[in-house]
Amino acid sequence: MQNLNIKDIAKIAGVAPSTVSRVLNNRPDVNEDTREKILKIMDEYNYIPNNSARNLKIIESNTIGVLVKGIYNPFFSKIIQSIEEKIREKGYSMTLNYNYDDSNDIETAIELIKEKRLKGLVCLGGNFDDLDIEQIQSLSTPIVVASSNIIEKKNRKALSSVTIDNEKAAFEAVDYLCSLGHEKIGIITTGESDRSIGRLRTSGYKKALEKHCIEFDPKLLEIGEYTFDSGYDAMNKLLDKNLGLTALFATSDIMAIGAAKAVLSKGLSVPDDISIIGFDDIEYTSYFHPSLTTIKQPQEDIGHESVRILFEILQEKKKHRHIILETELVARDSCKAIK
Amino acid sequence: MQNLNIKDIAKIAGVAPSTVSRVLNNRPDVNEDTREKILKIMDEYNYIPNNSARNLKIIESNTIGVLVKGIYNPFFSKIIQSIEEKIREKGYSMTLNYNYDDSNDIETAIELIKEKRLKGLVCLGGNFDDLDIEQIQSLSTPIVVASSNIIEKKNRKALSSVTIDNEKAAFEAVDYLCSLGHEKIGIITTGESDRSIGRLRTSGYKKALEKHCIEFDPKLLEIGEYTFDSGYDAMNKLLDKNLGLTALFATSDIMAIGAAKAVLSKGLSVPDDISIIGFDDIEYTSYFHPSLTTIKQPQEDIGHESVRILFEILQEKKKHRHIILETELVARDSCKAIK
DNA sequence: CTGAAAGCGCTTACAG
DNA sequence: CTGAAAGCGCTTACAG
Numbered sequence: 001m002q003n004l005n006i007k008d009i010a011k012i013a014g015v016a017p018s019t020v021s022r023v024l025n026n027r028p029d030v031n032e033d034t035r036e037k038i039l040k041i042m043d044e045y046n047y048i049p050n051n052s053a054r055n056l057k058i059i060e061s062n063t064i065g066v067l068v069k070g071i072y073n074p075f076f077s078k079i080i081q082s083i084e085e086k087i088r089e090k091g092y093s094m095t096l097n098y099n100y101d102d103s104n105d106i107e108t109a110i111e112l113i114k115e116k117r118l119k120g121l122v123c124l125g126g127n128f129d130d131l132d133i134e135q136i137q138s139l140s141t142p143i144v145v146a147s148s149n150i151i152e153k154k155n156r157k158a159l160s161s162v163t164i165d166n167e168k169a170a171f172e173a174v175d176y177l178c179s180l181g182h183e184k185i186g187i188i189t190t191g192e193s194d195r196s197i198g199r200l201r202t203s204g205y206k207k208a209l210e211k212h213c214i215e216f217d218p219k220l221l222e223i224g225e226y227t228f229d230s231g232y233d234a235m236n237k238l239l240d241k242n243l244g245l246t247a248l249f250a251t252s253d254i255m256a257i258g259a260a261k262a263v264l265s266k267g268l269s270v271p272d273d274i275s276i277i278g279f280d281d282i283e284y285t286s287y288f289h290p291s292l293t294t295i296k297q298p299q300e301d302i303g304h305e306s307v308r309i310l311f312e313i314l315q316e317k318k319k320h321r322h323i324i325l326e327t328e329l330v331a332r333d334s335c336k337a338i339k
Numbered sequence: 340m341q342n343l344n345i346k347d348i349a350k351i352a353g354v355a356p357s358t359v360s361r362v363l364n365n366r367p368d369v370n371e372d373t374r375e376k377i378l379k380i381m382d383e384y385n386y387i388p389n390n391s392a393r394n395l396k397i398i399e400s401n402t403i404g405v406l407v408k409g410i411y412n413p414f415f416s417k418i419i420q421s422i423e424e425k426i427r428e429k430g431y432s433m434t435l436n437y438n439y440d441d442s443n444d445i446e447t448a449i450e451l452i453k454e455k456r457l458k459g460l461v462c463l464g465g466n467f468d469d470l471d472i473e474q475i476q477s478l479s480t481p482i483v484v485a486s487s488n489i490i491e492k493k494n495r496k497a498l499s500s501v502t503i504d505n506e507k508a509a510f511e512a513v514d515y516l517c518s519l520g521h522e523k524i525g526i527i528t529t530g531e532s533d534r535s536i537g538r539l540r541t542s543g544y545k546k547a548l549e550k551h552c553i554e555f556d557p558k559l560l561e562i563g564e565y566t567f568d569s570g571y572d573a574m575n576k577l578l579d580k581n582l583g584l585t586a587l588f589a590t591s592d593i594m595a596i597g598a599a600k601a602v603l604s605k606g607l608s609v610p611d612d613i614s615i616i617g618f619d620d621i622e623y624t625s626y627f628h629p630s631l632t633t634i635k636q637p638q639e640d641i642g643h644e645s646v647r648i649l650f651e652i653l654q655e656k657k658k659h660r661h662i663i664l665e666t667e668l669v670a671r672d673s674c675k676a677i678k
Numbered sequence: 679c680t681g682a683a684a685g686c687g688c689t690t691a692c693a694g
Numbered sequence: 695c696t697g698a699a700a701g702c703g704c705t706t707a708c709a710g
């Protein structure tokens with residue numbers, strides 16, 4: 001009863017292992033009676049094939065991998081759904097893997113490709129700037145990176161990417177706040193560890209201020225991380241400085257919600273006292289009260305486009321591409337014109 | 340350059356594959372010079388070992404698997420963290436896998452155990468009532484199920500579980516509402532697909548009403564699923580019935596937030612017009628405004644206890660156990676006494 | 679400290 | 695439609 005393998009099943013059924021393998025893989029060239037008999041035995045003995053053995057032997061699979069950076073990120077969840085949708089539509093199957101924060105993304109990616117003989121891989125987030133181009137190319141398995149920038153020029157021909165223009169989107173957010181008459185605009189952004197995204201969004205903030213002839217005041221900037229309470233704490237710090245803040249740009253919705261809660265908890269109003277704009281458009285923003293104004297990243301498109309590019313490379317032998325999707329300012333109830 | 344394997348590396352280094360394997364596995368019995376040379380070659384050629392081959396050959400690993408039901412559930416995220424913490428503390432490593440909603444949980448669990456030669460597995464959610472005890476036992480890899488009930492008596496000796504008393508916890512939530520003077524108490528609960536949890540929580544609701552001599556009115560019950568908008572929609576339906584509702588029990592925080600948003604969107608107040616109590620105590624609830632009163636599931640304890648039991652079985656050869664953890668009503672700002 | 683050999687559980691041409 | 699044989703890329707006793 002213990003850990004039967006394909007040989008055991010074959011013996012019990014009185015056939016060769018190869019025949020068992022054929023029914024396992026739904027091959028058409030098996031006699032129906034034989035198939036039924038083997039199926040029945042498998043069921044009766046609770047036979048479960050060993051995937052490692054299968055992966056080892058297989059030349060290529062029909063599966064596309066998805067490698068997600070960070071164990072818990074509501075922003076990625078809708079992207080994953082749209083990726084899965086598209087992969088199924090193409091008749092492939094998907095395998096979802098998570099990647100710890102401290103792991104080397106490109107190495108994990110290659111490991112996964114080799115282990116599961118993937119046809120292609122889409123990575124959500126992660127750092128793909130430090131890589132060996134030849135290694136990637138010799139793999140001949142296309143990788144597309146969604147929602148992370150590939151900065152290194154030379155790497156851009158070895159990978160594809162689907163991103164947004166972070167600086168421009170942040171610019172729009174802050175420009176919107178300025179156009180509403182705000183001048184004392186705080187920012188909660190992510191710090192050092194965030195290699196590019198936080199920096200780009202902060203830069204967009206500064207450029208928008210510049211456009212409106214508002215001088216950047218470092219006291220209005222607080223560093224947070226991707227959590228509610230870092231947004232909450234940062235907002236309290238900002239408020240305690242008594243700088244006459246009337247608006248806030250948070251570089252992620254999660255932090256924006258924490259910040260909004262800090263404002264509301266002090267008995268102040270959003271947006272009457274402080275206007276807040278977030279970034280991402282995760283589902284929670286529309287259920288928060290007041291509903292948060294934010295920069296919508298086209299989560300569904302990011303997923304769909306990533307898969308589309310992957311299949312272009314796979315099936316039409318196209319080259320790696322880098323596309324930038326449009327964001328959109330979604331005006332809800334957390335921002336208000338002043339004066 | 341393409342897909343080097345251990346033999347290639349061995350050839351390049353002028354050693355036997357077994358020696359390469361030894362350095363790969365950090366075995367002490369390798370000459371330092373040899374080790375360095377091989378390491379350098381691996382690095383230079385970007386050698387990445389194939390895990391399938393490794394898993395196939397290995398007798399047993401030092402890794403504990405975690406199998407999570409459903410791709411995105413904020414309730415599980417803190418549990419996962421606490422599981423990981425505990426596993427690391429024990430000196431084991433963890434592998435995290437997600438399971439689609441429509442998959443057979445026990446089958447996926449066994450597949451995973453076999454494929455990765457796991458030492459143990461903890462499952463978060465899922466249905467483990469329909470299983471072959473002998474199969475599980477012959478596996479001799481302990482499985483502990485967290486946050487799902489094992490109902491079938493006979494299965495309870497083949498698996499461990501860590502749960503809460505759903506009926507009692509729901510009873511307390513509604514009893515609290517009653518003690519605040521509420522009589523017209525709506526409920527948004529999960530439907531058919533939810534095999535046990537929704538039913539138990541609904542039953543707790545009914546028992547609390549009974550205790551307070553309030554007759555159960557089916558018009559006050561709406562079915563939702565585990566999403567914001569189903570909570571939102573269900574609350575609107577309830578409100579539109581004009582039943583004089585003064586309070587609501589939602590069987591998950593996600594639905595409670597959706598419901599609260601529906602109330603607030605109508606210009607009504609939580610808790611002045613409608614009191615709301617949720618279930619789970621996910622992080623969102625304290626950042627919603629007003630902060631939501633809810634039933635706290637001890638997420639950290641669920642994780643820690645699951646791993647503790649697993650290691651008791653693994654290292655002390657103890658038997659499978661079923662423990663029920665205490666929940667706690669966390670009174671925040673969404674409930675109010677009336678009259 | 680190192681190598682040769684067997685084998686983990688499958689799949690895949692090949693032959694019949 | 696079915697079987698015998700080779701081999702995927704590793705690890706692990708065993709021998710030296």
